[in-house]
Structure formats: structure tokens, C-alpha cells
Amino acid sequence: MPAINFFALKQLLPMSKALEALNWRPVSDYGGELRGPCPVHGSRNHRSRSLAISGDKWYCHSCKRYGDQFDLVAQSRHVTVFQAALALAVAHGVKIPWLPRSAAFRLRRNRGEER
Numbered sequence: 001m002p003a004i005n006f007f008a009l010k011q012l013l014p015m016s017k018a019l020e021a022l023n024w025r026p027v028s029d030y031g032g033e034l035r036g037p038c039p040v041h042g043s044r045n046h047r048s049r050s051l052a053i054s055g056d057k058w059y060c061h062s063c064k065r066y067g068d069q070f071d072l073v074a075q076s077r078h079v080t081v082f083q084a085a086l087a088l089a090v091a092h093g094v095k096i097p098w099l100p101r102s103a104a105f106r107l108r109r110n111r112g113e114e115r
């Protein structure tokens with residue numbers, strides 16, 4: 001499977017694009033930290049402020065999950081991070097920055113060495 005250059009893709013698809021795709025609206029905004037209901041565990045109260053978003057990072061004070069914009073879409077939609085990234089790119093008309101084959105191979109080999 002080809003590998004996505006997530007570092008480059010994050011520049012093209014910031015958190016705001018993921019929130020747009022999830023149709024998420026903040027309930028509050030304190031100095032740039034957005035709070036609102038968590039789409040991952042499915043906050044029942046639409047005024048919930050369990051999900052905290054700062055930059056391209058999020059953390060849920062209720063379900064304790066966290067990650068970046070791709071993790072948020074993946075966990076909300078129950079798909080892999082790879083699938084979430086592809087879907088976001090297609091939805092926003094962004095061309096996927098693929099890693100060259102040699103880099104993808106090196107990445108897999110390095111991951112293999114870590115385990």
C-alpha cells in the first residue's frame with residue numbers, strides 16, 4: 001500500500017477542515033481552545049464541552065481519547081486513519097501528497113525495527 005505524507009497533508013487539511021467534514025460547531029472558545037460535544041463517543045447533550053480542540057490537536061475529557069485531525073475523523077466514523085485522510089482529501093479537493101516509494105519502504109522498515 002502506498003504511504004501518505006501525513007506531515008504534508010496536515011498543512012493542506014488543518015483541523016478546521018476535519019471539523020467542517022464532521023459538521024462540528026464549538027459551544028465555546030476560550031482563547032483559541034474550542035470546546036464542544038464529542039463526536040467520538042457521541043455526547044448526548046449538544047451543549048457538552050467534553051471535546052477540547054487546540055490547533056490540530058484534540059482531547060476528550062469524557063472518553064479520554066485524543067489525537068490529530070485525522071484521528072478525530074477516523075474515530076468518529078469508525079474507519080482507519082488512512083481511510084479518514086483519503087475521504088477528507090477527496091471531500092476538500094486536495095491532492096494526496098504520497099511518499100515516494102523509497103521513503104515509504106524506509107518508513108515501513110523503520111516501523112518494523114521498532115517493534
Ligand SMILES: [Zn+2]
Nearest residue numbers: 038041060063
Ligand atoms: Zn469523547
